[in-house]
Amino acid sequence: MTLQNRNGDKEASPITLRLKEPTSIPIEADTVSPDHFIGRSLKDIAALPVYFGRRKRNLGDVFHIEGEESDQVIVEGDLAHVKKIGYGMTRGRIVIRGNVGQHTGACMRGGEIIVEGHVADRAGIHMEGGRLWIKGNAGHLLGAAYPGERRGVNRGVIIVEGNVGSETGAFMRRGLIVVMGDTGEFVGARMIAGSVFVFGHLGKRAGAGMKRGSIVAFGACEPLLPTYRFESVFQPVFIRVFVNRLRQWGLPVNIERTEGLFRRYSGDITALGKGEILIYDSNE
Amino acid sequence: MSAVFENVTCKFCGCLCDDIAVEVEDRRILKAKRACPNGLGMFLNYDPTLQSPLVEGKEVEWDEAVSAAADILSRADSPLIYGLSSTSSEAQRKAVELADRLGAIIDSTSSVCHFPTTLGFQMVGGAACTLGEVKARADLLIFWGCNPMEAHMRHFTRYSANAKGFLTPNGRRDRTVVVVDVRPTKTAKTADRFLQIEPGTDYEVLTSLRALIKGKDINEPVGGLPSEQIKELVQMMKTCRYGVAFFGMGLTMTAGRGYNVAEIFALGAELNQYTRFFAMPMRGHGNVAGADQVITWLSGYPAAVSFARGYPQFGPGEFTSVDVLARRETDAALIIASDPMAHFPRKAAEHLERIPAILMAPVTNCSSQVANVILPTACYGIDAPGTAYRMDNVPIRLRSVMQKVRPTDEEMLMRIMEAVKQ
Numbered sequence: 001m002t003l004q005n006r007n008g009d010k011e012a013s014p015i016t017l018r019l020k021e022p023t024s025i026p027i028e029a030d031t032v033s034p035d036h037f038i039g040r041s042l043k044d045i046a047a048l049p050v051y052f053g054r055r056k057r058n059l060g061d062v063f064h065i066e067g068e069e070s071d072q073v074i075v076e077g078d079l080a081h082v083k084k085i086g087y088g089m090t091r092g093r094i095v096i097r098g099n100v101g102q103h104t105g106a107c108m109r110g111g112e113i114i115v116e117g118h119v120a121d122r123a124g125i126h127m128e129g130g131r132l133w134i135k136g137n138a139g140h141l142l143g144a145a146y147p148g149e150r151r152g153v154n155r156g157v158i159i160v161e162g163n164v165g166s167e168t169g170a171f172m173r174r175g176l177i178v179v180m181g182d183t184g185e186f187v188g189a190r191m192i193a194g195s196v197f198v199f200g201h202l203g204k205r206a207g208a209g210m211k212r213g214s215i216v217a218f219g220a221c222e223p224l225l226p227t228y229r230f231e232s233v234f235q236p237v238f239i240r241v242f243v244n245r246l247r248q249w250g251l252p253v254n255i256e257r258t259e260g261l262f263r264r265y266s267g268d269i270t271a272l273g274k275g276e277i278l279i280y281d282s283n284e
Numbered sequence: 285m286s287a288v289f290e291n292v293t294c295k296f297c298g299c300l301c302d303d304i305a306v307e308v309e310d311r312r313i314l315k316a317k318r319a320c321p322n323g324l325g326m327f328l329n330y331d332p333t334l335q336s337p338l339v340e341g342k343e344v345e346w347d348e349a350v351s352a353a354a355d356i357l358s359r360a361d362s363p364l365i366y367g368l369s370s371t372s373s374e375a376q377r378k379a380v381e382l383a384d385r386l387g388a389i390i391d392s393t394s395s396v397c398h399f400p401t402t403l404g405f406q407m408v409g410g411a412a413c414t415l416g417e418v419k420a421r422a423d424l425l426i427f428w429g430c431n432p433m434e435a436h437m438r439h440f441t442r443y444s445a446n447a448k449g450f451l452t453p454n455g456r457r458d459r460t461v462v463v464v465d466v467r468p469t470k471t472a473k474t475a476d477r478f479l480q481i482e483p484g485t486d487y488e489v490l491t492s493l494r495a496l497i498k499g500k501d502i503n504e505p506v507g508g509l510p511s512e513q514i515k516e517l518v519q520m521m522k523t524c525r526y527g528v529a530f531f532g533m534g535l536t537m538t539a540g541r542g543y544n545v546a547e548i549f550a551l552g553a554e555l556n557q558y559t560r561f562f563a564m565p566m567r568g569h570g571n572v573a574g575a576d577q578v579i580t581w582l583s584g585y586p587a588a589v590s591f592a593r594g595y596p597q598f599g600p601g602e603f604t605s606v607d608v609l610a611r612r613e614t615d616a617a618l619i620i621a622s623d624p625m626a627h628f629p630r631k632a633a634e635h636l637e638r639i640p641a642i643l644m645a646p647v648t649n650c651s652s653q654v655a656n657v658i659l660p661t662a663c664y665g666i667d668a669p670g671t672a673y674r675m676d677n678v679p680i681r682l683r684s685v686m687q688k689v690r691p692t693d694e695e696m697l698m699r700i701m702e703a704v705k706q
Binding site for chain 1: 360361362363386387388403407408487488491492494495500502504506539540543550591592593598600601602611613614615626692
């Protein structure tokens with residue numbers, strides 16, 4: 001397996017990690033990140049710490065590791081209980097083959113994570129840069145903030161091709177979240193700024209307590225909170241700019257919808273009230 | 285010869301009534317004067333005689349039971365310590381120490397009850413008062429999604445609606461009671477105003493109240509209530525002398541959860557521009573507030589704490605017991621003074637059945653049927669003294685009314701800790 005390098009057609013042989021035994025004991029694998037692998041031999045990588053429940057183990061005890069020094073990482077196996085993959089990563093790429101556990105890409109600052117299955121809660125939480133691309137569904141608190149924190153995601157892009165749970169983009173400060181499927185409740189709750197695009201069904205209580213920022217609903221939408229006010233119908237130019245970039249990345253975005261008219265609601269009047277929810281209206 | 289103990293504390297619910305007169309004869313409680321039916325049941329049904337611990341259903345010596353428990357916990361990769369709400373704060377402290385030593389996940393019954401209150405509190409903070417102030421001063425009482433007439437039976441007479449205090453000498457006549465709920469309850473029947481909202485619209489109604497208080501206008505009906513009714517409630521809240529909004533699981537365990545609570549805390553805080561106003565959770569079990577207190581001052585977080593990495597990590601939805609069990613992420617459980625088998629969802633209860641479990645409780649309950657080790661301990665407030673926190677976070681002494689023959693939770697936890705160290 002070879003992956004394309006970021007800066008062109010140069011090919012690098014990736015480091016592949018395969019979970020040795022499926023387990024439901026939570027594994028905290030925040031060392032699985034290109035930042036920790038660069039400059040280390042396979043032997044050194046295998047000696048990195050990982051937490052199997054409450055037991056400190058070596059990465060090599062839990063995963064089969066092969067490949068050569070690279071900032072490209074592939075993780076395979078039943079990873080539903082493996083947490084914190086790509087935690088705080090700044091460079092390189094991780095491809096996750098299958099479903100993966102909580103905190104995937106939490107606090108990441110650069111590079112890219114591609115998940116070819118579903119992710120559990122808290123993916124991309126407190127992200128500060130880079131790109132997290134989820135081909136399946138995501139759990140709750142996608143791109144949100146840890147409890148008690150005032151600011152969540154600050155830069156970066158999260159793309160989910162499936163559905164997401166509740167509180168997507170809560171407390172977001174900057175950045176972009178794109179959801180191709182449906183969302184749960186409280187999308188962009190207490191958001192400070194940033195953009196959330198929803199192409200499926202936008203759930204209840206979107207933008208609850210939002211200060212600034214944009215939530216764009218291209219599909220159907222639950223009735224908005226009573227603290228949102230209808231402002232106008234218009235054709236936002238910035239959506240076209242965003243969508244062009246999404247199409248460049250290869251996302252199957254329906255161009256017709258993005259060029260239509262949107263109803264703009266502003267709120268949340270209990271907070272600053274400078275946020276907006278744009279709802280697709282018609283193509284005329 | 286019977287003896288009467290005055291001013292005994294009942295630890296059944298978060299009210300922690302400390303005016304019960306308990307009559308004891310021959311190590312059996314005959315009467316518990318002034319106790320409500322809930323408290324009465326706890327006092328009269330408890331059998332304080334020494335019972336042997338059970339390991340796999342067989343009666344064994346205490347030493348053997350302790351080493352069996354320590355063995356289960358030591359062997360586990362991801363042990364869970366759950367419960368704590370009906371034990372004393374002294375025992376809770378030992379439980380946190382044990383969790384720290386083991387690297388276990390520790391969680392209280394709060395996680396299926398008022399945990400969203402904590403999350404809401406962390407989001408916006410809150411203004412707090414004590415029940416003594418409520419009794420002396422409050423002239424507007426709002427009960428939101430709670431039913432004290434059936435769950436906290438003496439709340440009205442001791443602290444709120446009917447209590448006579450310093451500035452409320454006429455009791456009920458000096459106070460206005462508003463109940464907000466999705467159905468008419470016993471509490472709603474006693475209220476001056478009952479606002480029946482549509483299920484799952486608490487957030488919408490609360491956020492509308494906040495908008496109105498901030499001077500914004502809401503003209504459409506919200507949650508099935510006409511806007512006039514909401515505006516009237518706002519007027520009542522702004523013009524009262526001292527208002528308190530009590531809230532229960534109608535807010536914390538319905539759609540919106542922590543966000544509902546954040547709204548009610550923010551509402552209480554914002555109303556202080558006009559008058560004195562507070563929001564208070566109606567905590568369920570006797571010392572569940574104490575569990576939050578103790579775990580917080582020892583670990584920094586109130587519940588759902590994992591010590592797996594040697595330092596505390598907080599994880600609502602990650603280390604909360606129901607989620608940990610439903611995802612099968614634990615392989616041994618120590619249950620202290622609670623009954624998860626009776627209260628947890630099926631998926632979580634099924635995993636609890638599969639894994640080795642230790643139950644430490646004064647009474648037999650549903651969880652006794654699945655526990656591999658059962659340690660029948662003393663009941664704090666009856667045959668052991670201790671400390672418990674009332675729902676307003678005021679610590680109250682639990683007295684003992686008889687000599688204990690059973691070991692306490694605290695002693696048991698210390699012995700398990702010693703055995704684990706070896």
